[in-house]
Amino acid sequence: MNPQFNTRKERLSLFQKLFPQRSEQTKTAADLSIVMCPSCNHPISQYDLNAQAHVCPGCRYHFPLGVQERLSTLVDPKSFKELYRSANSLKINTFPDYDRKLHKAQELTGLKEAVACGIAEIDGEKIALGIMDSRFIMGSMGQIVGEKITRLIEVATKKKLPLVILTASGGARMQEGVLSLFQMAKTSAALARFDEAGGFYITVLTHPTTGGVSASFAMLGDIILAEPKALIGFAGRRVIEKTINQQLPESFQTAEFLLERGFVDRIVDRTALRQTLGQLLKLHRRHA
Amino acid sequence: MSPQKAWDRVQAARQPNRPKAMDLIPYLIDHFIELSGDRHYGDDQALLGGLGSFEGQPITILAQSKGRDLQENMSRHFGMMHPEGYRKAMRLAKQAEKFKRPILCLVDTAGAYPGLGAEERGQAEAIAASLKLFATLKTPVITVVLSEGGSGGALALSVCDKLYMLENAIYSILSPEGFASILWKDESRAAEAAELMECTAQDLYAKKLIDGIIPEPAQGFASGIPDVVAQIKDLLRQDLNTLGSLKETVLLDRRYAKYRQIGARV
Numbered sequence: 001m002n003p004q005f006n007t008r009k010e011r012l013s014l015f016q017k018l019f020p021q022r023s024e025q026t027k028t029a030a031d032l033s034i035v036m037c038p039s040c041n042h043p044i045s046q047y048d049l050n051a052q053a054h055v056c057p058g059c060r061y062h063f064p065l066g067v068q069e070r071l072s073t074l075v076d077p078k079s080f081k082e083l084y085r086s087a088n089s090l091k092i093n094t095f096p097d098y099d100r101k102l103h104k105a106q107e108l109t110g111l112k113e114a115v116a117c118g119i120a121e122i123d124g125e126k127i128a129l130g131i132m133d134s135r136f137i138m139g140s141m142g143q144i145v146g147e148k149i150t151r152l153i154e155v156a157t158k159k160k161l162p163l164v165i166l167t168a169s170g171g172a173r174m175q176e177g178v179l180s181l182f183q184m185a186k187t188s189a190a191l192a193r194f195d196e197a198g199g200f201y202i203t204v205l206t207h208p209t210t211g212g213v214s215a216s217f218a219m220l221g222d223i224i225l226a227e228p229k230a231l232i233g234f235a236g237r238r239v240i241e242k243t244i245n246q247q248l249p250e251s252f253q254t255a256e257f258l259l260e261r262g263f264v265d266r267i268v269d270r271t272a273l274r275q276t277l278g279q280l281l282k283l284h285r286r287h288a
Numbered sequence: 289m290s291p292q293k294a295w296d297r298v299q300a301a302r303q304p305n306r307p308k309a310m311d312l313i314p315y316l317i318d319h320f321i322e323l324s325g326d327r328h329y330g331d332d333q334a335l336l337g338g339l340g341s342f343e344g345q346p347i348t349i350l351a352q353s354k355g356r357d358l359q360e361n362m363s364r365h366f367g368m369m370h371p372e373g374y375r376k377a378m379r380l381a382k383q384a385e386k387f388k389r390p391i392l393c394l395v396d397t398a399g400a401y402p403g404l405g406a407e408e409r410g411q412a413e414a415i416a417a418s419l420k421l422f423a424t425l426k427t428p429v430i431t432v433v434l435s436e437g438g439s440g441g442a443l444a445l446s447v448c449d450k451l452y453m454l455e456n457a458i459y460s461i462l463s464p465e466g467f468a469s470i471l472w473k474d475e476s477r478a479a480e481a482a483e484l485m486e487c488t489a490q491d492l493y494a495k496k497l498i499d500g501i502i503p504e505p506a507q508g509f510a511s512g513i514p515d516v517v518a519q520i521k522d523l524l525r526q527d528l529n530t531l532g533s534l535k536e537t538v539l540l541d542r543r544y545a546k547y548r549q550i551g552a553r554v
Contacts, residue, residue, distance in 0.1 A: 087554035095484065143551030151554065172440075172461050174470060177485050181461045182497060182550045184440055185447050188419035189547045196424060212461075214412035215400075215440040220420055234412040234440070235402035239466075243402050253407060263410045 005034055008045045037061050053270045062227050062270050064207065066109060067116040067131050070166065074274050075129070079121035084151060088112045089144045089176075098175040105136040114139045114169070117152040119161070123278030125285075128156035130165040134208065138170035141213055145173070146183025149217060153190040162200040162281055167218040171211020184216035191220050200284040202277065205232050205255065205264065219263070223280060225273070226255035226264045295479035297488045298464055300456035300508075301435045307513045309336055309351035309394045309434065315517040316392075316524070317342055317349060325376060329409060332373030333364045334401065337380045339389065342524060348384035350377045350445060351394035354435075367436075368401035371414035374444055378421050385427045390528055393431040393445040398463060400441030415444045422447035423547070424540060428531035432502070432520060433457045433489075449543050450527045451497070453489035454516065455504040459497075460487035497550065 009032065031047040039061035044052075053073040054063040065073070071080050089112075090099055106112060114136035120129045130152050132139045141149075149165070156163040172180035194201065203221035205214075207230035215234050218224075226232060233253035241248055251257050258264045268276050300306075313320055317340035324331040336353035339346060352369065355361035369377075384391045400411055422429060422445075429448035437446065437459035453459060461467070468474055468481040492498045502519050505511050531539060 084554045089552075092552055144554060146551060147554050150548070174461060174467060176551075177461055178459055178487060178492060178497065179495065179551045181439065181443060182547070184416075184443055185419050185423070186547045186550055188416060189423035189447065189544055192420045192423040193544065195420070210412075212440050215415035215444075216419060217416070219410075219413040219416040232412075233407050234400065234415070235407065239402045240404060240407065244404055248404065252404070257408075261408055261410070263413055 004043050008034070008043070008048070012045060012047055035063075053273075055270050060228060060269060062207065062229070064134055064168075066135065067111060067133050070131050071120070073270065074166075074277075075120040075122055076124065080118050080129070081120070082116060082118040083155070084117060084148050086112060087144050087148055089142055092143060093176060095175040095177075101137060101175070109133050109136050111136055113144045113148065114141070115145050115148055117148050119155075122164075122274060122281060125278060125281035126161055127281065128152050128159070128161045128163045130163075132166060132168040132206075132213075134168035134170075134206075137173060137175075139168045139208075139213070140170050140173035140180070141183050142173035142176040142180050143183060146180070146186050149187050150183075150190045153187065153194050153217075156199055157190075157194045157197050160197075160199070160286060162202070162284060163194065164202045164204065164277060165217060165221075166204040166206055167209040167213055168206045169209060169211070169213035169218075171213055181212060184212045187217045188220065191217055195220075195222075198286075200281075202280060204268075204273065204277075206230050208232070210234065210236070210253075223266075224264050225266050225268050225276065226258065227270055227273075228255060228267050230255045232258050232264075293479075294458075294482040294485070294488050294491075295464070297456050298458055298478075298482050301458045303508070305509045306435050306454075306456075307509060307516060308356060309353045309396060310356070311513060312394070312434075312517060312520070313340075313349060313351065315513070316520060317347065320349070323380060326372040326379055328375060329372045332370045332376060334367050334369040334397070335373040335377055337376055339380075339384075342392070342528070343521075345528065346387070346389045347528075348380055348389050348391045349394070350380060350391060352397045352442070352445065354396055365401050367397040368399060369397065369441060369444075370401050370403070370406045371409040371411050374400075374414035374418045377445065378418055381421060381425055381429075385425050388427060390428040390430065390532065391425075391448075392524065393429065393448060394434055395431055395437050395442045395445050396434040397438050397441050398436050399438035400444075415440045418444040419447055423544065426536050426540065428528060428539065429543075430524060430527050430531075432523075433459055433498075438463060447543075447547065449531050449539065449546070450499045450523070452500045452502055452520075452523060453492060453498050454502045455489055457489050458482075458487045459489070459492055460485050 037056040040059035042058035205226040320340035322338040354367040464478040464482040468477040
């Protein structure tokens with residue numbers, strides 16, 4: 001047995017003794033399981049990972065997050081009220097194999113589509129919140145994702161709420177063709193109106209944010225934050241390498257690359273994201 | 289018009305003798321004056337921008353501009369725009385708004401330029417900003433897709449009040465080759481992909497994404513472009529007349545509704 005595993009296990013039981021009131025939430029077999037950091041191979045208990053907002057304590061690798069995990073690291077407990085939860089893309093067209101893919105993604109993520117939208121609170125500040133899940137067909141934007149985001153923007157406009165969207169997407173969804181593409185125009189148009197109404201919009205770009213999502217609502221935030229090392233860009237690396245016939249540097253299209261070139265306001269470690277958002281929201285309170 | 293396969297349309301859309309922006313502009317517009325540069329970085333020749341008069345009325349032109357030969361195409365990047373191109377378009381669009389000129393956009397691109405410099409200078413941001421700007425631009429905008437409308441690079445000039453496509457033009461999320469490559473890891477299945485992609489002008493019209501299809505000469509463009517020029521002029525005249533008489537708020541509400549209704553509802 002891995003000695004580090006035992007050390008961690010001991011530490012965990014000690015922790016549980018010290019904080020018995022927490023034990024009811026944490027005493028599950030899943031918490032004791034060990035995850036290897038894909039970036040530095042550091043072993044981490046699921047418990048530690050949860051406590052660290054799913055960031056590797058060794059190398060700060062940010063593990064991809066599902067919507068539930070993201071909510072637990074980000075919003076005030078039980079504050080998230082989901083909207084359009086049942087909106088579904090099944091049978092939207094007859095593209096071969098598409099419904100099977102959707103079913104698979106729904107099973108994997110527990111979501112009906114690649115974005116969850118709702119009203120939530122961060123540090124007591126009420127917001128309209130969208131969270132994308134990259135595990136759902138690459139977080140791609142089809143008609144329903146575009147529609148849900150547009151509806152969320154419209155709700156934020158009407159209720160004069162700040163808007164926060166965490167992006168994670170490979171771009172427009174191929175299986176819905178040109179109708180996916182035009183969702184870029186739809187979401188951007190809704191944001192233009194939100195902007196004219198004086199709405200405050202923060203985007204948090206997470207890994208990956210590319211293609212049609214980066215070239216629409218992701219890049220239109222009044223403030224654009226990014227998670228460390230997130231891949232952010234428009235065209236795919238391979239396409240570009242083919243065009244310019246040379247290999248691109250490792251750092252190409254990372255959050256750090258964008259920060260350096262002026263396209264991102266701040267890179268924020270996930271463990272500090274809630275605090276940063278809370279601060280920004282408080283500075284943009286609208287006095288009625 | 290005989291029914292055609294999507295792949296035939298794709299190939300027709302790629303015929304080298306199709307009319308380019310630079311072929312059409314002299315016939316559509318009098319006294320055309322080219323205006324250059326984004327005032328920040330440079331001038332992107334993939335976008336031919338400028339102004340002139342259409343039947344006596346001042347108008348701004350924003351045209352993705354493929355070249356007529358290899359040399360022109362090299363300098364114009366085959367109509368694939370860089371961020372500075374989108375920023376030039378936005379600058380001229382705001383200028384048109386200020387001086388109350390309508391805008392004619394001509395779309396003709398396989399997509400935004402995929403390159404190192406384009407990414408470094410914010411291709412995604414430039415396209416996003418363009419989509420947003422045109423959504424609330426307070427002047428009539430009419431867009432005609434000449435041959436290829438490829439991905440977000442084309443969409444950035446397609447947020448408008450009236451969107452038309454030439455009969456054999458295509459509009460797609462990416463090229464059929466790219467689509468086949470991603471879907472089946474096999475570029476050679478592009479023809480099959482084209483059928484699935486529903487990317488022809490007829491497909492887009494059926495989906496209510498465009499306002500009309502501009503017929504092309506049955507024998508192709510070898511016979512010249514006067515027919516197409518005349519039809520674009522008719523549409524322009526008619527639309528400028530209608531759109532120009534609308535109250536600003538009505539114009540913008542209609543434009544918003546045009547994009548708002550696209551796709552399934554929840």
